[in-house]
Amino acid sequence: MRRFLRRFRNHLTGLLRFSFDLLTLPHAEKREVYVCLTVDGDAGRNLHAIGKGFPLLLKIYDRFNLQGRVSWFINNQDEWTTHYPHFLEAILKRGDRIELHCHIEDLIREDDYHKIYDHVKKEKEVLERFCQDIIPGYRVECFRSGRFDRSAKMFAALEEIEIRYDSSLTHGSSFMIGERRIDDRDIPHSTSCYFLKPHAYKAPRKDQTTIVEIPVWEPFPRFKKIKNGENDAPIVITNLIHPFNLVTAGGAVNQLVRGYYQFILRLLMRVPHAQFVNLLEAGERWRKMHV
Ligand SMILES: [Zn+2]
Numbered sequence: 176m177r178r179f180l181r182r183f184r185n186h187l188t189g190l191l192r193f194s195f196d197l198l199t200l201p202h203a204e205k206r207e208v209y210v211c212l213t214v215d216g217d218a219g220r221n222l223h224a225i226g227k228g229f230p231l232l233l234k235i236y237d238r239f240n241l242q243g244r245v246s247w248f249i250n251n252q253d254e255w256t257t258h259y260p261h262f263l264e265a266i267l268k269r270g271d272r273i274e275l276h277c278h279i280e281d282l283i284r285e286d287d288y289h290k291i292y293d294h295v296k297k298e299k300e301v302l303e304r305f306c307q308d309i310i311p312g313y314r315v316e317c318f319r320s321g322r323f324d325r326s327a328k329m330f331a332a333l334e335e336i337e338i339r340y341d342s343s344l345t346h347g348s349s350f351m352i353g354e355r356r357i358d359d360r361d362i363p364h365s366t367s368c369y370f371l372k373p374h375a376y377k378a379p380r381k382d383q384t385t386i387v388e389i390p391v392w393e394p395f396p397r398f399k400k401i402k403n404g405e406n407d408a409p410i411v412i413t414n415l416i417h418p419f420n421l422v423t424a425g426g427a428v429n430q431l432v433r434g435y436y437q438f439i440l441r442l443l444m445r446v447p448h449a450q451f452v453n454l455l456e457a458g459e460r461w462r463k464m465h466v
Contacts, residue, residue, distance in 0.1 A: 185393075185394055186394050186395075189394045189395035190394075190395060192395065192397065193395040193396060193397075193398060193442065194442070196397070196398040196399040197398065197442065197445055197446065199399070200398065200399070200402065200447060205407070206402070206407060206408075206409060206410055207409040207410070207448065207450070207460070208409065208410045208412065208446055208447070208448050208449045208450065209409055209410070209411045209412070209449075209450055209451075209452050209456075209457035209460065209461075210412045210414070210443050210446065210449045210450070210451045210452075211246060211389070211411060211412065211413045211414070211451075211452065211453060211454045211457050212236075212241065212244065212245045212246070212414050212416075212440075212451065213245070213246045213247075213248055213319070213342065213391070213413060213414065213415050213416075213454060214232060214245065214246070214247045214248065214415075214416055214417065214418065215248050215250065215276050215319060215321075215415060215416075215417050216229075216247055216248060216249040216250050216253070216255060216276060216417075216418065217250045217253055217276070217278070217321070217417055217418070217419065218253045218418070218419060219417065219419035220419075221419045221422055221424060222426075223422050223426035224417070224418045224419035224422050225253060225255070225258075225259055225262070225418050226259070227418075227421075227422045227426060227428070228417070228418025228419060228420070228421045228422045229259070229262050229418050231418075231421050231422075231428060231433065232416070232418060232421065233265065233269075235433070235436065235437060235440070236269075238437075239437075239440055239444070241440075241451055242269045242270060242271070243269055243270030243271060243453070244271070244451040244452055244453055245266075245269075245271045245272070245453065246271070246272045246274050246317060246453045246454040246455070247266050247271060247272065247273055247274065248274045248275065248276035248317070248318075248319045248342075249263070249273055249274070249275065249276055249302060250276040250277065250278060250321070251298055251301055251302060252277075252278065252298075256301060256302070256305045260305070263305060263306075264309060267306060267309050267310055267313075268309075271453065272317070272453045272454065272455055273302060273306055273313075273315065274315055274316070274317035274318065274319070274454065274455075275295070275298060275299050275302060275315050275317070275318045275319075275338070276318075276319050276320075276321065277294065277295055277298055277318070277320060277321060278320075278321030278322070279291060279294060279295065279320060279321065279324070279329070280321060280322060280324045280352060280353065282294060283320075283324050283325070283326045283328075283329055284353070284355075286326065286328060287328075288328045288331065288332060291326075291328055291329055291332045292332040292335060292336065295318070295329075295332055295333065295336055296332075296336050299315050299336060299338075302315050303315050315338075316337075316338065316339045316340060316455050317338065317339070317340040317341070317342060317454050317455055317458070318333055318338040318340070318341050318342070318343065319341070319342045319343050319391075320343040322352050323343055323344065323345055323348075323350070323352070323357060323391070324343070324352050324357070325343045325344065325357075325376065327373050327374045327376065328373075329343075330371060330373035330374075330376050330386065331373040331374075333373075333386060334373055334384075334385055334386055337385075338386060339385065339386065339387065339455075339458065340386070340387050340388075340389055340454060340455060340458040341371060341386055341387075341388050341389070342388070342389045342390065342391055342413055342454060344359055344362060344376070344377070344388055344390040344391070345359045345362070345390050345391050345392070345393045346359065346362050346364055346390050346391075346392055346393070346396075346397070347359055347360050347362060347364060347397075348360070348393045359377065359390070361377060361378075362377055362379075362390060363379065363404070364397050364400035364401055364404070365400060365401055365403065365404020366379045366404065367389070367390075367401055367408075367409075367410045367411045367412070368387055368388065368389045368390075368408070368409075368411050368457075368458065368461045369387070369388055370382065370383050370384045370386070370387055370388075370465070371384060371386045371387065371388040372384050373386075376388070383465065387458050387461065387462055389411050389413055389454060389457065389458055389461075390413065391413045391414075391415050392412055392413060392414065393415070395439075396412045398412075398446065408461055408464050408465065409457070409460055409461050409464065411457045411458075411461060412443065412446070412449075413454065414439065414443065416436055420432050420436075421433055421436070
């Protein structure tokens with residue numbers, strides 16, 4: 176209950192601040208703004224989540240004409256490639272992206288580089304093989320870890336596996352994973368993307384590395400703070416939802432969450448000059464400005 180109240184308060188204050196930012200933003204703005212909608216494809220503990228939640232999300236994205244703009248971070252431990260191949264096919268046929276989502280909290284706790292490397296590499300290859308049957312040469316290039324968990328060894332493995340964009344961090348949040356406190360409060364708001372060094376992954380780098388970090392805004396971007404930042408690179412706003420957020424334990428549509436998510440999409444569409452693109456595209460455009 177306490178966790179629910181905290182989430183509710185976070186959303187409410189985030190929403191109020193974001194709405195205020197939107198109302199007071201000057202419209203003549205030079206910086207480009209990319210909005211990236213991401214879905215973490217887990218069932219969670221809900222058996223109905225993927226089968227019911229996935230078509231609901233597609234319907235919402237169709238209503239908002241967002242074909243080709245969504246990044247689906249697939250957790251294949253929930254067996255998408257065997258149970259829901261038609262969903263994955265639909266994602267690719269819309270021009271959306273399939274990226275990789277791994278829950279490796281146990282491996283991160285064990286802190287064994289080789290175990291992390293082997294697991295993530297295998298999961299990436301399974302997804303790539305599936306996608307390549309539909310789009311020859313397809314490569315999975317973006318990653319998000321489960322529950323935003325991370326370690327230096329995880330990032331070193333991602334680098335080795337040739338993940339180019341990671342989205343496993345947040346802007347300014349502090350939260351618990353098991354017994355461990357994760358603290359992203361020193362990630363500056365004004366930096367919406369940055370080059371990531373595996374061993375100092377929270378500190379933005381001026382020098383280029385192979386991985387670019389695109390943190391998630393949890394729950395809403397502090398738009399005014401980014402706008403006021405010194406950096407003139409494009410602003411990337413990354414939003415996140417799960418199929419299980421939209422489905423109740425009994426398998427019914429969660430109308431409250433559905434309505435709320437659509438409201439958020441409407442708000443994001445009101446951000447001046449916002450372009451909705453997938454995470455890979457936003458990352459590539461950001462990287463181009465830093466070469
Ligand atoms: Zn997850």
